[in-house]
Amino acid sequence: MSATLERPTPLPGSRGPLFDDSLAPIRAKIEKGERLSLADGELLFTTPDIWTVCELADLVRRRLHGDTAFYNINRHLNYSNVCALSCKFCEFYRKKDEPGAYTRDMAYVKEQVREAVENGATEMHSVGGLHPYLPFSYYTDLVSTIRDTARELGSELHVKAFTAVEIVHLAKIAKVYKADDRTSGIRHVLEKLKEAGLGSLPGGGAEVFDDRVHDEAYKGKIRSDVWLDVHRVAHDLGLNTNATILYGHIEQRHDRLVHMDMLRRAQDRALAKMGYEGIGQQTTGISKDNAALRESGHLGYSGDEGSEVPIITLTRPGTPLPEHIAFSDTPSLPLSVSPSLPRGYFQTIIPLPFFPDGSELEHLPGPAGLENLRTLAIARLMLDNFPHVKAFWIMQTLPMAQLMLQSGADDIDGTVVWYDITKVGGSSTHQEVNVWTLQKAIREAGFKPVERDTLYRRVERDGKAWRSRLIS
């Protein structure tokens, strides 16, 4: 395909097209499935030609997922809003005796599970504040209660729970966290939670991987290197995870690009461990290690210190998605990968626009429509080894999620019901759409709706029963 861009004729009386020829080299890289540089990312952020940015993201998205767009039937359960931290962007947290503080007991959890199962949910997404007093057993009970209650009702609920920030907090509560050997404490906690029924980790708590922004807006929270360590250990244990980026507050656009770059380096390592290395995927160039990142003032993560792995992208036509490898021991797959290799990786990036209302950063305007669209499209283009990009409709709104489906997103999350962390336009915590509305939004955007489970397998339903099948 040619890398030359054709200039459209301006409409009579218009100010002329915003067409930007300088994007041609980026288009050429995308057509070949090559990794974009940070400088490419800067250009994508500054060009007035946002429509080409969205079109390029759509090209990648269609290569990976054709005209499929995913949704799921899920519930969120915030077990407590009591938090030892006071992040400036956060409106959710309360101190223990403050009005509005809550901590859910297991009777409440069971009731939520019952309601979720009755309504066909396949996933319970559960996160909370860093509660200073709850014992470690509370968290293992929470996970096993969700799993076991669903089973007693003749169903299954995938438990996607605890951000990396909470995992480190739990390691401290369980008294297994050592600053000089983070991995073993994190591993201990994740193993115990996995035994209790934990299925995957959500992507929260990443915010923006930049120390200046961290110290100014969420001091006290774990830094990028620790966040990445938790996800690396989870991947090694075969747990899939997600990643978020919280943007539009005090960070710069450059910080967003560095964040994306750090995530894709971590994913290079996860995919290499899964067996992608040396089997015909994009391997031109080396994914730099932490030393290089530290030199540029950004901490990497402690795993695989000093090791180099190839750049691994998933965006070349015909590259199998990791979910196909993770679930398969069958020879019909394009890759034959040993079942004993780790099967954990990042599934999806979820760009989260900052909501100022009620936070300590309320004086900031927060990002608006085009900035949200552009950031999501750039996430699709920069994160070439993330299989999925989620337009979280709760924070983006459903109409914007439709535009995002045409600009790089392939997933709009789920039916949700109760969501405490942000309230769009001052709405209540009851934020629910039904399946019909999600499907309609996807169809209107020009895509085929597919119900997925948490691990991106197709959900097939027969009355109240459901089962997962690999999407080929």
Ligand code: V47
């Ligand atoms: O970690 C907090 C963010 C996150 C605000 O993994 C805010 O599938 C905007 O991680 N404005 C929690 N954002 C949400 C989250 C998530 C959501 C949906 C799906 C998944 C997934 C993960 O919300 C927090 C924080 O980064 N957040 N306050 C705010 N004022």
